Amino acid sequence: KAGVTQTPRYLIKTRGQQVTLSCSPISGHRSVSWYQQTPGQGLQFLFEYFSETQRNKGNFPGRFSGRQFSNSRSEMNVSTLELGDSALYLCASSPTKLEGNTEAFFGQGTRLTVV
Amino acid sequence: AQSVTQLDSQVPVFEEAPVELRCNYSSSVSVYLFWYVQYPNQGLQLLLKYLSGSTLVESINGFEAEFNKSQTSFHLRKPSVHISDTAEYFCAVSVDSSYKLIFGSGTRLLVRP
Numbered sequence: 001k002a003g004v005t006q007t008p009r010y011l012i013k014t015r016g017q018q019v020t021l022s023c024s025p026i027s028g029h030r031s032v033s034w035y036q037q038t039p040g041q042g043l044q045f046l047f048e049y050f051s052e053t054q055r056n057k058g059n060f061p062g063r064f065s066g067r068q069f070s071n072s073r074s075e076m077n078v079s080t081l082e083l084g085d086s087a088l089y090l091c092a093s094s095p096t097k098l099e100g101n102t103e104a105f106f107g108q109g110t111r112l113t114v115v
Numbered sequence: 116a117q118s119v120t121q122l123d124s125q126v127p128v129f130e131e132a133p134v135e136l137r138c139n140y141s142s143s144v145s146v147y148l149f150w151y152v153q154y155p156n157q158g159l160q161l162l163l164k165y166l167s168g169s170t171l172v173e174s175i176n177g178f179e180a181e182f183n184k185s186q187t188s189f190h191l192r193k194p195s196v197h198i199s200d201t202a203e204y205f206c207a208v209s210v211d212s213s214y215k216l217i218f219g220s221g222t223r224l225l226v227r228p
Contacts, residue, residue: 031214043218043221058215
């Protein structure tokens with residue numbers, strides 16, 4: 001089975017621009033979550049989607065948004081980029097909840113640099 | 116609110132020595148606990164998990180962790196480390212079967228020859 005695929009792996013953007021990151025979950029997984037990893041703040045939860053609906057949201061400004069398509073693929077968008085948005089963005093997919101199993105499988109991440 | 120504390124930011128150890136990476140969590144409800152490992156420029160890989168049942172969980176590469184509810188801890192141990200275990204280790208908790216993971220700040224394990 002193919003793992004979680006994130007594209008692109010690396011991205012350089014200018015302040016004020018917007019960016020879209022893509023995530024293809026493991027086949028059969030319907031839950032997709034996004035995390036931001038920075039040296040200062042560590043790993044922080046952005047949001048989680050299940051069957052095209054956002055179920056959980058972290059404490060990030062409205063510039064951060066996401067969506068999920070009917071095939072479970074997900075995108076996240078960051079508008080009006082700031083220098084502080086430079087980070088590794090990780091996507092994780094999880095199998096349908098069964099007896100409380102919430103194991104998450106992570107992709108390799110997209111390294112976003114804002115200049 | 117739930118939180119996870121990893122008490123050591125870096126743990127240096129010699130090859131073949133034992134190691135313990137500490138993790139404490141705070142939560143008033145039932146939790147699920149995880150350890151993830153991250154190698155440079157990589158995503159996170161699940162090392163082991165506690166969902167229910169036996170409080171001692173093991174991974175295939177020699178790591179183990181014990182869930183201690185009274186001490187709200189989930190420390191990671193390995194009796195003999197290898198150079199290849201050098202990486203960053205993250206403890207995480209999810210609450211009430213939520214898919215949201217709350218991570219600790221990470222512990223960098225540095226194995227020296």
